[in-house]
Amino acid sequence: MDDGRIDDPAHMRALAHPTRLRILGLLRANGPQTAAMLGDLIDEAPGTISYHCTRLAGVGLIEPAEGQGTDRRERWWRAAHESSSWYLADAMDDPERLMAASALDRAVARVYAANFEAFVDQAPQLGREWVAAALSSDRVLRLTAPELERLGTELRDVVTRWLAVSAEHTADDGSEQVFVLQQAYRWPRA
Secondary structure, eight states: OEEEEOOOHHHHHHHTSHHHHHHHHHHHHHOOEEHHHHHHHHTOOHHHHHHHHHHHHHTTSEEEOTTOSSOTTOOEEEESEEEEEOOGGGGTTOHHHHHHHHHHHHHHHHHHHHHHHHHHHHHHHHOHHHHHHOOOOOOOOOOOHHHHHHHHHHHHHHHHHHHHHHHHOOTTTTOOOOOOOOOOOOOOOO
C-alpha cells in the first residue's frame, strides 16, 4: 500500500464528508471491515455506510478486500492507501480546487478536534500511564517560510523513523494505536 495523493476537486469533495473521513480512518487503523462492522463503530445504518463506501471506492480511496470473511454476501472494504495527501498551496490558482481543498481541510480539522475531545473524555479509562505519556502543546515561533518548511520536514522525518518501531508491535504486546498530529503554520491572527 502506498500513499494516495488527492488532486481532483471531486475526490476532495467526496472525502470532505465526516462519515467518509471516519470510514477511511477506521479502515486504516483497524484493517478490512464490512459496512455492518463500520456501522456499529460509527453508529450509522449499514445501508448508509455502504453508500459512503461506494463513494469512497469511486474515487479510489478504498477498495474491496477480497478473501475476507466466510459469507459471500458480505462486502469487505479496505483502505487503498496508508495515508492521503493534498496541498492547499497547489490549489491556489484554481478556484474550484481551492474551494474543495479548503472544505476538506476544514472537515479534517473538525475530526482532529473531535479526536482530541474523545481522548480528554476517555482519559480516566485509559489509565495514568497513557495519559501521562500523551503530548499536547503549542508554541508560537517566529520563522521565515523556508524555515517553516524545514521544520515541517524535520517533524515528518521524526514520525517516519517511528514507523519502524510501530511495525514491530502486535495487538497483544502492550502497545496501543497512537494518533500523531503535526501542525505548523503561519499564525493567522488579526
